[in-house]
Amino acid sequence: MPAVTHDEWLRRAKAYRPPRAHHIDGAEEPGGGAAFTVVSPRDGQVLAEVADGGAAEVDAAVAAARRAFDSGPWPRWAPADRGRVLQRLADLLEERREELALTVSLEMGKPITDAHDIELRAVVNTFRWYGQLAGKLTDESPHTAPDALALVTREPAGVVGAVVPWNFPLTLAGWKVAPALAAGCTVVLKPSENSPLSALLLARAATEAGLPPGVLNVVNGEGPVAGRALGLHPDVDVLAFTGSTAVGRHFLRYSADSNLKRVWLELGGKSPNVVLPDAPDLDRAAATAAWGIFFNQGEMCTAPSRLLVHSSVAERVTEAVVTRARALRVGDPLDPDTEMGALVGEAHLGRVLEHVRHGGEDGARLRTGGSRTLAETGGVFLEPTVFDRVDPGSRLAREEIFGPVLSVLAFDDLDEAVALANATEYGLAAGLWTSDLSTAHRVSRALKAGTVWVNCYEEGDLTVPFGGMKQSGNGRDKSAHALEKYTEQKTTWIQL
Structure with missing residues (x-):
């Protein structure tokens, strides 16, 4: 810069x-x-x-x-x-x-x-x-x-x-x-x-x-x-x-x-980001999950908006994401130190807030965020938002929000994780965190997504194709x- x-x-x-x-x-x-x-x-x-x-x-x-x-x-x-x-x-x-x-x-x-x-x-x-x-x-x-x-x-x-x-x-x-x-x-x-x-x-x-x-x-x-x-x-x-x-x-x-x-x-997309307990670095997985959903104000079709975490490490990973969300600097897009800027417009903010409201109605737990912020500036800003205890069948888990709203879902075994990841009409992208090479290959093949990132997210260059499956x-x-x-x-x- x-x-x-x-x-x-x-x-x-x-x-x-x-x-x-x-x-x-x-x-x-x-x-x-x-x-x-x-x-x-x-x-x-x-x-x-x-x-x-x-x-x-x-x-x-x-x-x-x-x-x-x-x-x-x-x-x-x-x-x-x-x-x-x-x-x-x-x-x-x-x-x-x-x-x-x-x-x-x-x-x-x-x-x-x-x-x-x-x-x-x-x-x-x-x-x-x-x-x-x-x-x-x-x-x-x-x-x-x-x-x-x-x-x-x-x-x-x-x-x-x-x-x-x-x-x-x-x-x-x-x-x-x-x-x-x-x-x-x-x-x-x-x-x-x-x-x-x-x-x-x-x-x-x-x-x-x-x-x-x-x-x-x-x-x-x-x-x-x-x-x-x-x-x-x-x-x-x-x-x-x-x-x-x-x-x-x-x-x-x-x-x-x-x-x-x-x-x-x-x-569109409703991309899953699957964190297994043998992830090579759980702190890095949590940091990447937070970056991925809040980058560009969450206004990305590939945003990892569903964080699927093994129940044995779910609270640790979720707490790390929440801590990063609360520390994120939301502010004037023209400030070089701003980490999350403004949503594109009032109408879009209204749609995102409607999803936040549905999340509470459907029984999810709001861990942080969920409200408009910096309204005095005249700008369109939303707090970084994290829900956990999200019902897999809820609108929060199934509908594309296109904003800085993360849904955390816990799972108990690998088959359940794959089923949750694929339980969407979309198939644009997915993330997977594991230290086991065999697991990485098998799960990557099982995930119905045009791009699967293993132990990273949003990486790549112009040599690789980008696109979706299913309704993506x-x-x-x-x-x-x-x-x-x-x-x-x-x-x-x-x-x-």
């Missing part, structure tokens, strides 16, 4: 001039005149009035992307040339790291240290990694009969619609946009109405990096309007979405009602496997 003080971040925030227009066909477009308000959750103040897109703006953006794909240079450039543009974009994002971190912190409440050190590092690395990968991909030539030549090629799928949420607005945009561009596709990005500003700055940087007009377009707007128009659009070939399971179902319906576009979904979605972000979402496999058989 650079040596930027709280006072300096406050000064920059006061002078901040946000982008407001859509980014269509390589230029900023004001749209039809409608606008919506972006409110900063750190203090409840209006941050920007941003152009509000509807069907007309989506049509314009998709038309630009279609022209750029059908007759523009981008899909026809050598992959290595596309890769060099993506690497230039990574360099520009690195140069503007402080401005982008400030934008993310202001629009969605993430602590500035996390925005700078984690979010921006992730998005820079994403564009750089796919830029490096672009020129290294190969096609296939299977061995066939001597009188024939077979070719299996991967060709860009076309126009990609990408709809991304507010919790990691740049990282998750990068996970969609970078591989799609590396594959030779063109993109229309619809950011969340809560966090459109960072996406607009990303589009500006992409144009400056040398992306031809129409290759990356950004349309602001509400999900039921702009997102729906993108999902139904007959000229969108692929739709990639990260968000709630409920909205994911809408995009599948939009596909069925339009052109049967491929829809790739990364959806399909397809994979990250790694070379992400390119499969944005390419069509073609077989060419040549009779010699």
